[in-house]
Amino acid sequence: MNSQIKSPQVFLIDHENNNRGLIDTYEALQIAQSVELDLVVVSQSKDTPVAKILNYGKLQYQKKKRQGQSARHVVKEVRLRPNVGAADYRIRIEQAIQWLSKGDSVKFAIRLRGRENQYRDKAGELLEQVVNDLSEVGKVQSLDKRSLIAQVIPA
Known part of the structure; x- marks a missing residue:
């Protein structure tokens, strides 16, 4: 997430679920910071990862909630x-x-x-x-x- 992404380029999906295509990681980080959200890798592929601009805390909360429901x-x-x-x-x-x-x-x-x-x-x-x-x-x-x-x- 954010600065931990090592790849020089990512396929970007913005916060409105629009596919921005192949873009530099630094530029994607700038876009994410401008809307006060996080840049998160959602799919790691060999060539270039797919990153999405979203609220990371909200993503973690939803994941934890799903795990709790499945464990019941x-x-x-x-x-x-x-x-x-x-x-x-x-x-x-x-x-x-x-x-x-x-x-x-x-x-x-x-x-x-x-x-x-x-x-x-x-x-x-x-x-x-x-x-x-x-x-x-x-x-x-x-x-x-x-x-x-x-x-x-x-x-």
Whole structure:
């Protein structure tokens, strides 16, 4: 940036995004200083780098903000019933494997309604089966058999 640019010439893009073409670095610095902005190399090529006139502090702030957004992990939720069909169960597990491989965590919740509450043990077994099926790609962060919730994070 600014005086740290070693190349004698740069392709210049000014503060209004107009391509100024090949220009001397010193002259580009003068233009940047006249509008009270910085001259920043945005693309380093073999012959001549591409430099842009912009506010360097603002660029750093936006870059840091983007990194913070991408670092935020996502929790995906899958709700199941204790009498879920084999094909539906397999689809949910495959979907969870994809999410875990992307880096998201997955929360499995088994919902019981009405008479299904009599078969809590069957729902607990289903939750154990989910944990076993996902043990290769993820590890269990929390397993609550009382509320029938399991949270799996990427391994």
